[in-house]
Amino acid sequence: MPLSQKLRAYLQLMRPANIVTAIADILAGAAASGSILLITNGEAAGGDDSSLINLLWLVVATIGLYGGGVVFNDVFDAKLDREERPERPIPRGDVSVTEGAILGGVLLVGGILSALQVSIKSFIIAVAVALCALLYDAWGKHQRIFGPINMGLCRGGNLLLGVSLVPAAIADYWYLSLIPIVYIAAITMVSRGEVHGSSRSALWGGVGMYSAVIVSLAVVAFREEAHWSALLFLGLFASQIYPPLFKAIRYAEPQFIGKAVKAGVISLIILNATFVSIFASALFGLLVLLLLPLSIGLARYFAVT
Known part of the structure; x- marks a missing residue:
């Protein structure tokens, strides 16, 4: 098999469009912790760039954690996918189960070690996210009630990973992780x-x-006195997630459900941009929103679900 075809198969396993949304989780958590404003103010004052470096480490960490998690999803589902998803890389024969497991393991370990470069708390959260992902892949996805919660815990943990840029902020803003938990569970x-x-x-x-x-x-926006900018982001968020879901309700057929899921996953960027607009500024929220066309573009070439 040509190297380019093998690399594309590996990228398909990692779901690049989804990884972009995971990066947005980190930026949302960083905004909640105050790190984005700290980085901006530090650069303006000519200060050190340690906060920016730590943010970059966590971006690398989430790429590894999310990528590894979705790769293992296909590894554990290899037998089932041969019947239901034959177009995926493993049942298609482009990647073996062993190769997928090695790739997933390298990504997860790399993500955990990257988080360790920031702090012990970041490391602990990264380990928890990795374990939640593996639990979901191996068992949780088959559980009617716990499965959606399990998947939500992965995203909630990812947001907390961003908050861990300022370890003390975890105690103040841990509750924010409940929002992506509910959203991903949905x-x-x-x-x-x-x-x-x-x-x-x-x-x-x-x-x-x-x-x-x-x-x-x-409620969070009003509590943080970020009323109008957050409402604009929330309006955009609602306009992206509801129409495809209502269409799926109308027809209740797989193709429409798939589009609703895809819209929900990609709209995670808008959700995170809303967080950033609340805790940093509307301008920073718009900058995070620029990840949306990147994710949509990648979704044209690589599967989201």
């Missing part, structure tokens, strides 16, 4: 009908959980 619940279709009750449950996320973000 996407995971909706995605279960992507292959064979889904009941409308589960899809309506997704609508309710999406609404809880929006209300929670609005």
